[in-house]
Amino acid sequence: MKAEDFLERPWEEVEYESTFPWLLAWRARKKPGDVAFRWKRYGIWRRYTWKDYYERVVYAALALEEMGLGIGDTAAFITFNRPAWVIYEVGAHLLGAKTVGIYRDSLSDEVGYVLDRSDASIVLVEGQEQLDRVLDSGVDVEKIIVDEAKGLHQYRDMIGKKIVTFGDLMELGRKLAVKRGEGFVRRKLEDLEPDMVCGLFTTSGTTGPPKLAMLSFKSMLAMAYQLNQVDPVEEDWEYVSFLPTAWIGEQMMSISLHLLAGFRVNFPETPWTMWSDFREIAPHFLFSPPRVWERIAKDIMARVEDADLIKRLAFKIAYAIGMEAAKRRLVKGRSKPPLPWRALAYIAYWLALRAVLDKTGLKRVRRAYTGGAMIGEDYVLFYHAIGVNLKQIYGQTEVAGIAVVHPDDDVRPDTVGKPLPLTEVKIAEDGEILLRSPAVMKGYYGNEEATKKAFKDGWLRTGDVGVLTDDGHLKVLDRAKELIKLADGTVVAPQVIQNKLKFSPYIGEAAIIGSGKPYLVALLNIDFEIVSRWAERRRITFTSYSDLSQKPEVLQLLKREVRKVNSRLSEKERIKKFASLFKEFHPDDGEMTRTRKLRRAVIERRYAGLIEAMYRGEREYELTVPMKLEDGRIVEVTKRVSIVDVDEG
Numbered sequence: 001m002k003a004e005d006f007l008e009r010p011w012e013e014v015e016y017e018s019t020f021p022w023l024l025a026w027r028a029r030k031k032p033g034d035v036a037f038r039w040k041r042y043g044i045w046r047r048y049t050w051k052d053y054y055e056r057v058v059y060a061a062l063a064l065e066e067m068g069l070g071i072g073d074t075a076a077f078i079t080f081n082r083p084a085w086v087i088y089e090v091g092a093h094l095l096g097a098k099t100v101g102i103y104r105d106s107l108s109d110e111v112g113y114v115l116d117r118s119d120a121s122i123v124l125v126e127g128q129e130q131l132d133r134v135l136d137s138g139v140d141v142e143k144i145i146v147d148e149a150k151g152l153h154q155y156r157d158m159i160g161k162k163i164v165t166f167g168d169l170m171e172l173g174r175k176l177a178v179k180r181g182e183g184f185v186r187r188k189l190e191d192l193e194p195d196m197v198c199g200l201f202t203t204s205g206t207t208g209p210p211k212l213a214m215l216s217f218k219s220m221l222a223m224a225y226q227l228n229q230v231d232p233v234e235e236d237w238e239y240v241s242f243l244p245t246a247w248i249g250e251q252m253m254s255i256s257l258h259l260l261a262g263f264r265v266n267f268p269e270t271p272w273t274m275w276s277d278f279r280e281i282a283p284h285f286l287f288s289p290p291r292v293w294e295r296i297a298k299d300i301m302a303r304v305e306d307a308d309l310i311k312r313l314a315f316k317i318a319y320a321i322g323m324e325a326a327k328r329r330l331v332k333g334r335s336k337p338p339l340p341w342r343a344l345a346y347i348a349y350w351l352a353l354r355a356v357l358d359k360t361g362l363k364r365v366r367r368a369y370t371g372g373a374m375i376g377e378d379y380v381l382f383y384h385a386i387g388v389n390l391k392q393i394y395g396q397t398e399v400a401g402i403a404v405v406h407p408d409d410d411v412r413p414d415t416v417g418k419p420l421p422l423t424e425v426k427i428a429e430d431g432e433i434l435l436r437s438p439a440v441m442k443g444y445y446g447n448e449e450a451t452k453k454a455f456k457d458g459w460l461r462t463g464d465v466g467v468l469t470d471d472g473h474l475k476v477l478d479r480a481k482e483l484i485k486l487a488d489g490t491v492v493a494p495q496v497i498q499n500k501l502k503f504s505p506y507i508g509e510a511a512i513i514g515s516g517k518p519y520l521v522a523l524l525n526i527d528f529e530i531v532s533r534w535a536e537r538r539r540i541t542f543t544s545y546s547d548l549s550q551k552p553e554v555l556q557l558l559k560r561e562v563r564k565v566n567s568r569l570s571e572k573e574r575i576k577k578f579a580s581l582f583k584e585f586h587p588d589d590g591e592m593t594r595t596r597k598l599r600r601a602v603i604e605r606r607y608a609g610l611i612e613a614m615y616r617g618e619r620e621y622e623l624t625v626p627m628k629l630e631d632g633r634i635v636e637v638t639k640r641v642s643i644v645d646v647d648e649g
Contacts, residue, residue, distance in 0.1 A: 016221035016260075016438065019192045021057070021094040023221075023259040025185065028054030031262070034235070039083050040269040040277050048083060056083075058185055059173025060091025066176060067143050067164075069122055071096030071191065074200065076120035076141075078102045078111065078130040081241040081267050084147040084166045086255060088124045093198050093217075094188050100200040100212065101246025103594040104130065105587070107628075110594075112137030117212055117446060118200050124166070128152065131163070145169055194218040200445050201248050201397045204593045212445040213397045222438035223400035224256040226420035230405055231367055233261040237284035238364075240266045242274050243292075247595060249372055252401040253287050279361035286365065289372035290379070291596050293390065294502055296360055297382055301505040302530045303359070318352035321345055322385035330384060330411050353386045362388055369393050371402065373597055374476060376499030377413035384411070392416040394476055398460055399423075400439040404474050415473035425474055426459070432480060433466045434459035465493075482600060484515045490572045492520065494600075497565070497573055504561040505530045509585050511603050512575070513611055521614045522578040523607060524558060525549075525585060531557070546582040546639060555580060555644050562646050575646055577614045579621075581607075582639045588628045614643050 027036070032051035039046050048056075069075055075092040077099065079085045089099045100118040102111055104126065111133045115123065123141050125131045127148035134144055146152060147166040155163055177184075198217045202210040239258070243250035254265050263284075268277035304315050325345040357363040368383065371393035383390035391406035394416035404425065406417035419425045423437040440460050443451035454461055465483065466476040477483070478493040485491050494512035501510040501522065508527035514520040528545045531554060535542055542548040558580055566574040585591040590602050604611065606625060613621040624638040 016225040019217040037265040039267040056087045057091045061094040062176040063169045063173040073097045074120040076123040079126035108133045108136040112139045115139040214442040220256040224260045235262040237263040248397045248401045282364040285367045287369040290375035298505040314352045318348035321348040326384035378503040380413040398441045431465040433462045433464045500565045519576040522575045549580045
């Protein structure tokens with residue numbers, strides 16, 4: 001289709017049969033002065049209109065083409081959330097190239113793995129730290145574009161040749177634009193088709209090295225279109241971009257849905273000012289994985305405990321009212337709160353709860369989504385109790401992020417919602433969740449064998465186990481490979497129990513163990529920030545995370561929290577023993593993915609000696625574990641770990 005024809009089409013006809021550059025060109029032509037995004041720089045929010053966004057994308061495309069990027073090539077990026085990222089990415093798309101993101105905290109070998117597997121020829125990096133990781137990765141890319149040019153004097157022999165600053169890229173694009181004009185853009189838009197692969201997205205990699213899912217413009221926009229049908233987004237709404245740019249969750253919001261719906265995206269100044277910038281904007285909607293919602297909830301709980309008696313009492317009364325109203329509204333079979341309860345909840349919100357939301361930046365949130373992993377039912381109820389419309393979504397990288405979501409009027413703590421309008425869900429005979437949607441990937445890049453295994457009779461195999469309720473809601477139990485079968489044949493979904501444990505403000509992470517064993521045990525990480533404040537209030541001295549995790553008082557605290565969870569579980573689901581580890585589970589040690597999902601096989605192998613000691617009935621164990629330092633060196637750390645019997649004492 002010719003670019004001119006597309007730009008004259010009514011917006012209602014576009015739906016998802018489009019491309020990112022087309023949508024950007026349309027918005028720049030129809031609404032050039034409207035703000036597309038803002039970036040906080042040196043304490044001031046700088047505004048970029050749709051015209052500014054479009055012009056910079058054209059400059060990027062011209063310069064990247066001059067550097068050799070073209071149709072079918074791959075452009076990689078490693079960066080925090082900032083304008084250079086979206087300008088570079090959509091600029092590459094205008095050339096018909098595909099993009100691949102690499103997590104900002106990835107080590108050099110992980111960077112090399114993605115660059116090599118994706119056949120990337122050009123990579124955008126945020127600054128010197130990411131530049132060094134590319135250079136140390138062992139993969140020789142043609143060009144490295146550096147957005148933050150500080151500290152590049154030591155690379156002066158490579159500047160202008162292999163290394164180019166983002167500012168120089170823009171300047172080259174401006175000069176080329178004078179020569180080539182609008183004819184360049186029209187030709188490029190005409191070359192693009194909705195079904196072209198626009199991105200390679202790394203899967204979570206919980207059971208092995210991540211694969212690269214191939215998503216087209218159509219896939220990405222089909223997801224955004226469906227979500228916008230269920231939950232329409234207004235153009236004057238604010239969104240804060242702060243999730244990893246390589247993650248499908250951020251891509252679907254800051255690029256797919258942004259270009260389709262036209263709301264304003266805000267980029268924080270730095271990772272360290274992210275939450276203060278977030279509060280300053282107070283977005284209308286947001287999407288985050290469970291770990292972010294868990295962190296916010298724990299912070300709220302900790303602030304309440306630190307508050308004076310009157311404020312603490314006011315919050316607890318307001319929270320109790322809000323919780324009762326939330327349970328009546330959300331839990332199936334309960335009626336809506338009668339008028340007196342609704343009035344009480346309204347008063348509680350405005351007198352006590354809204355002030356808490358203001359301090360966290362959530363006071364204007366109309367819709368809040370959580371996805372990427374299961375979140376505990378307790379958290380859903382908690383947020384609705386304090387006035388946040390938190391809704392679970394279900395999806396995967398392979399289906400452009402979202403396939404199932406809660407409608408506003410049908411949120412249920414025990415489900416992940418209903419399929420999007422163009423999405424079909426069915427349950428296979430073995431309980432596996434199968435999906436069919438226009439948003440499904442085209443396959444895994446360079447991996448035909450894995451692509452064949454991913455589909456079953458035209459349906460995407462998710463690898464998750466779940467059930468559909470009579471009224472069309474989807475319940476996800478766990479990953480099929482994660483389910484635990486006890487010695488007596490009882491099947492347990494560990495994620496459900498882990499989420500209940502993590503609702504405690506004192507437990508940062510939990511791994512449930514018990515495959516082939518008579519009962520369940522748990523490996524726990526304390527939440528250092530909150531437990532340390534708890535210890536300081538009680539004048540318990542400690543020197544480090546390692547020291548605090550083994551304090552007798554902390555172990556007793558954790559025992560009380562585990563007992564609370566056990567009281568809400570069936571006999572076979574209860575945790576009999578636990579150990580508080582002297583180190584946190586960490587992606588650098590291979591115990592978690594970059595999206596902070598546990599790698600159960602790695603954990604069970606690494607802590608095998610401790611686990612066996614727990615089942616032998618030992619009281620403590622001398623644990624030795626390898627830890628990777630920031631400079632890449634691996635050291636072994638040894639420390640005695642206490643094993644706590646939950647039912648004892």
